[in-house]
Amino acid sequence: MNLKTRKILDRAFAGSGVFSILLMTAALVVILVPMLIRGWGAIYFTATVEHRHLMLERFDRGNPERVADELNSTRETRAPLYRMITEFEKQLETSDSESRKRYTTPLRELKKAIHDLLGPAPGAIRPMLMRDQYGQMRWGRALVKLRNVLYREEWDYSDPTRGGIKALKPRAAEFTGTPVEPLCAYLENNLTDMMLPRRTLYWQFLTDNSYDSHFFGGIWPEILGTFYLAVGAMLFAIPLGLIAAIYLTEYARETRLIGMLRTCISTLAGVPSIVFGLFGLAFFINTLKVSSSKSVLAGSLTLALMILPTLIRASEEAIRAVPHTYKEAALSLGAGRWHTVMSVILPAALPGILTGIVISMGRAAGETAPIIFTAAVSVGKPLALWQVFSQPTPALSWNIYNLATEHEAVDEIRHVQYGMVLVLVSLVLILNLAAIILRARVSKRLKG
Amino acid sequence: MQTSVEIAGGKVQSPSLLLSNRARLRQRIAAVLGNGFLLAVTSFSMLAVLFIFIFIARDALPFFQHNGLREFFTSTHWYPSAGEPEFGALAMFFGSAIVTFGAILVAVPLGIAAAVCLSDVIPFALRQFVKPIIEMLAAIPSVAYGFFALVVFAPLLQQQGGHLLAVAVWIIGLPSAVLVIIVLSDVAGDRLSDRFQSWARWGIIIILGSGALFGLMVIGKSLSALRIASGTNAFNVSIILGIMALPTIVSVSEDALQSVGRELREGSYALGATRAETIVKIVLPAARSGILAAVILGVMRAIGETMVVWMASGNASQIPQPWYNMLDPVRTLTATIAGDMGEADQVTGSSRYHVLFAMAFCLLVFSFVCNLVSERFIRRSRQKAGG
Incomplete structure (x- = not known):
């Protein structure tokens, strides 16, 4: 090969490295950006009057008179809708059975669609389920529901080689020549006046309880549960990890036993997280019976086991990074070994150890698999401190999974899911950022 | 130990600092006790590993005793809740394997390229900005990756999947085709006498170039x-798992590359090799065992991952038709454990409960073996670097 080709190959080689790093950065951006943007949408969004109604009724927030005024004005703009429907219903009662048969189902579907959008009709009996008691809280969802009122989805399965093909049929066409015919146009033109959308900062999303399986309210129980689990795990793991790290760096000689210990630590680091979950179930709950069934305590213990190796390694590294001169100076002043460790080495290694603690805490907060069988439930109240020994808790990580896959109306509560992801991801990233900054300062200090 | 005792004990002249025999004994006992206590706490992780093996095996054994090994490992019939339950887990083993294989296919080339770039190509100042990116990728919780895979990536694949694949093929295929053509034309040109050289070169470039373009267009179409x-499906999960395994692979193989001494690199440069040649022919072979360890750790990360595969693999316990079809849904061991335990938990002690422990035991043994192998590789690479 001549030199030119070799140079080109060399460039291409460097280019492929840069390309893969760029790709990694792009992956990070692509994954983070939708979560951050849509997660922020759970807190800052265009809320309708229904949201303010709910806030007033359930949380005692907002100005009662103003909300009452708004409700009155929306009731007035909504009134013609319901008038059209009642008029048509009356007309149907007196008409022949043929047209009654023809209109009953479409009318019922129309009323259902309107109920989904605006909430219960005035004067109707208050429904049992909370989700049926209010109209759409969020303007974005309201527009989706508006489309459901205006159009009926029809699926065409006539071609078996492909999946069903969706077609939208305008509802107004079903009611030509009836009093309901102008309803759709009226709704479309006046929806803003019926819902009074306004940009709202609902920061209480973070501190409110959830209502009616996360249809309403915030994610406080999940945040608190994650906090308990992570802090609990750290409480168990920090002493064990620190002592192990001190022993391995300062006391242990490289015997076969210590070699085995190190192998065990790295084995522990490699155990799949779901296996930790099963072990927590089989050992902490079924054998030790730390609690009668799932509990925060069992979950914390399981998580503690999982983060132990990370913690040991990080602390070991931090202790090894302390310059030898520190130790030698302390020993030459007559300090014993334990004394040296406690008063010289640990303080010097502390920022590095903190880095490890912070990173493992992020990991404990984000893990899902170990707590599925040991601590997590999908719906629950925020726990008091003394309940952690016996009660299971909802947690951010578990509920992200649960709401995104097992909830009865996954699409209705996308914003809650994104909100949880935002909170969890920013929690973990902030912890990691803190660790990165801490480490940068440490390395500067140890150098200088 | 030695130094402190000597200084505190005998060699100091001032009599007030001398310790009595009893005090010295007390000190020694305290030291031994303290040492023992520290060792006991440290061996806690050994105990934990032991207990994990014991307790998973204890609940896995009844399944093997009751149902034997054959059905579990060779059948794809997974009907745990049927009247006559069948526990064929072959499809799950296959699912785990294909997903891991896909993840490695994504993560290993990218990861090694990135590690090489970090250790040998980009300047130190820039590295300080790249490292946090890798750390953030490693820090994002797996459930967030799973959520992304399910809510963002899966619909995108379903609607635009074909176009995405085509774009990816172009991005990878075009530069590599250009490179291959340049090299081929060069090599072929060297064989011929000077008169035909440039003609032959251009001929090869035009023929191969149009062929490659045509091929890429057909594939893209x-x-x-x-x-x-x-x-x-398996493809979705493979990509996401690949991204998740990247940080591990990058950091471990970067360590391995760094531990190859400067002397080797400088020797190679001195002989006139370019940077690429130095890395491919000298540094990578020298760092081979460390890189293998990185790959194994990546495999472990991918095969043990639960949330992403549970959320986004489709959870269909079947072997795709044909078996290499990555666009079919699959089901993995981890997802089966996570998904079925909810129902099996009610009937603790049934085969349905124990079969999940059997799967966990297989995962455990696999990760244990992988860990031992990777540790051996890492140790070997350290020895090489040290020696």
């Missing part, structure tokens, strides 16, 4: 026309 029935 057929991929664009591809319709993906479901976005939650």
